[in-house]
Amino acid sequence: MYFDVASTAPLHPVARQALTAALDEGWADPARLYRSGRQARMLLDAARETVAEVLGARADEVSFTASGTQSLHLGILGALAGNRRRGSHLVHSAVEHSAVLHAADRHEAAGGEVTAVPVDRFGRVTAEGFAAALRPGTALAVLQHANHEVGTLQPVAETAAACAGVPLLVDAAQSAGRLDVPGGWSLLTASAHKWGGPAGVGVLAVRKGVRYASPLPADEREAGRVPGFVNVPAIVAAAASLRAVRAESARENARLHALVERIRARVPQLVPEVEVVGDPVRRLPHLVTFSCLYVDGEVLLTELDRAGFAVSSGSSCTSSTLTPSHVLAAMGVLTEGNVRVSLPYGAAEADVERFLTVLPEIVAGVRAPLGLDLPAPAAAAAPEPTQTLVVDALGKRCPLPVIELARRIGEVPPGGTVAVLADDEAARLDIPAWCGMRGQEYLGEAPAAGYGGDRGSAYLVRRTS
């Protein structure tokens, strides 16, 4: 049971087929003029069109790199170099991928300035907090679409609007294969092996008109952004699998969202002294992270591996640097005994159930020698946590989405959440307004795809009374 798809996904069957075909048809140098070269060029162009279309970009904005890490390094250092006239100040959230932090370190070592925007306990920035870090001289802002360790979705569209002319790089590594990436980005990065494409392919999209100066030695390939021989077969496979997974995503997101909801609810019932971290509502559909007090993360991973579960951890003992995850640290949450579960497309309900059976035994076994007197699991005494009630108002015009919300919110207990799926733009104003009038808590907007919708947004409301 491979529950670590946030690290890398096994090759999607469509990617494998495309790779096999492209190794026959697209192996030649696409810069050459002879037949096999022209054929490789055509395959490369078609793959670029596909990836651009899915990501909401123009084909000539998309370059292919060797990895998501290279995309981030080039995107950040290239945009900083291209926007030198604006200044040398870089802003990023405190919970970005380590590749962003390392590029920022490099920028700082070269004399640049860097501000990390803090996050709340859910790992989320606010658009206002992010905008407050901007100043004259800010040359680039960087914000992930979804956090890779705790799954929290960031307010990308709002932040893009608040950036007011400062170029924004959006890291979509964790989301590109599952959700629409909000518009408003100036640069966009992604990584194919996260969505079931082969390793060796990253995406760096740079909007027309955004200044970019390559930080690397000159090379004419990939619009002058990425030196080196272009890996056409892998790019073809990456594009094919992106299209394939996005065709499955509405259905799989809804299914995995419910399975993750189950883990989020049941783990605190089954394991004492556990903290489930990350935004409970504005989150990736397939990823959940929790931390178990008094437990060594590496021991936990080893035992889970022995029981057949491959998961990941942000605990210090599982890191080569022996420091805990900077994401968990920035959130101010527990870092010990940390487990990240990220479900691949097709993950079976029975396997999740088995995980929920095995986990409490393993944690108890690890804790037993400590002789601690642990309280009963926290949630056993608390009211039964409820799953999010999804109210599908897609295709319904104002005021129907609000009427549906009012009619059905009573089906969840106080503290429970309703996700209203709607594609009428008016819902964006009306639902928060209704919450204000009725004293319910408006949590925000997320892609409907995370709740099984095929378009539009999910408006999230917590019943307070």
Next chain:
Amino acid sequence: MYFDVASTAPLHPVARQALTAALDEGWADPARLYRSGRQARMLLDAARETVAEVLGARADEVSFTASGTQSLHLGILGALAGNRRRGSHLVHSAVEHSAVLHAADRHEAAGGEVTAVPVDRFGRVTAEGFAAALRPGTALAVLQHANHEVGTLQPVAETAAACAGVPLLVDAAQSAGRLDVPGGWSLLTASAHKWGGPAGVGVLAVRKGVRYASPLPADEREAGRVPGFVNVPAIVAAAASLRAVRAESARENARLHALVERIRARVPQLVPEVEVVGDPVRRLPHLVTFSCLYVDGEVLLTELDRAGFAVSSGSSCTSSTLTPSHVLAAMGVLTEGNVRVSLPYGAAEADVERFLTVLPEIVAGVRAPLGLDLPAPAAAAAPEPTQTLVVDALGKRCPLPVIELARRIGEVPPGGTVAVLADDEAARLDIPAWCGMRGQEYLGEAPAAGYGGDRGSAYLVRRTS
């Protein structure tokens, strides 16, 4: 008929098998502790051992990059950064790959100094000429093993000796899949898709003790030299194909050497006003380049493509920058109507013969509208060019190799060449000495593999009288 293997080689069948298997067994993140991660790590370790063994390195000296170009960029900028205390002077030959020139430009733009060592009309540096460019403050020297456009082998071992403590980076992109790379390097670069491995894998080897400081943001993977997710399946395939091609190389090198010898001899007999360029003797076995006066290179390539031959050109009209090859320019040879033929393993004699039939017709057809009064092909009047006579003295002790040479040199006409294959170290001194005594011209030493030997060196002698 794909005769452009110096650009890229089709995937070797062994590479394809290995890739397919490794996509099943080695797709996971090799940094992870669970079973599939450990399995990927084992495959990666084994691939590194294989590549290191073939290249004459230790496994912990070898890092995998995304391309030969990335290997060169990182190797050059990383060695310069690591050896900053020596100074900021970079020396390279004038005929290096453009990735070297571009890295040198970047170094110069950052305040460094660069010297390009000139080459002779064959595209060859001398160890003395190279050493003369070194000075206090030289931090790095760069020399290719074999030239990618004309096939000339450089005196790497002699140059390494002459570098006397200055780190030498050897670019083995064109030779690693065919010949042993001479020792003496401090850094070594290569590219898997040139030897029938997949695209997306380069090699950067850094000798223990050689200073290196990554020019990129920090990343702990690949000994801190290459950021980004490690592409295990492609690396496994690259290693498998390197071993496979090197097992075939002695046989195939001899066969292709003879086919290239045939092209070198016959093209000037068949086409008037043609110049065959590159060292006739100290050369790659499978590559030959010639230039046809009064002919547009792009038209020639297009017509050859139409006739079914994929070849490459260093003519300005075939380059996106509309400048001729810097290699041909540095050699001071004709750049117009340039054709590079590089034969893949398994290239058929019949296809080479067909090329020799088609080429004169095409060149004549392109030239016809010009109404030029061309002389008869140069070599038709000249004495029949002879192939190199290979004298196999492998396993024979001194003075047998010299006796064999003396006995058989009469078999080639004056101007012809003898290659004495020998693995007795004494031959290195005795053969040049014999040439001096007998008034024959000693041309130098080349890998015996280029002449069908499985070990040792080829000592090349031109009969002058």
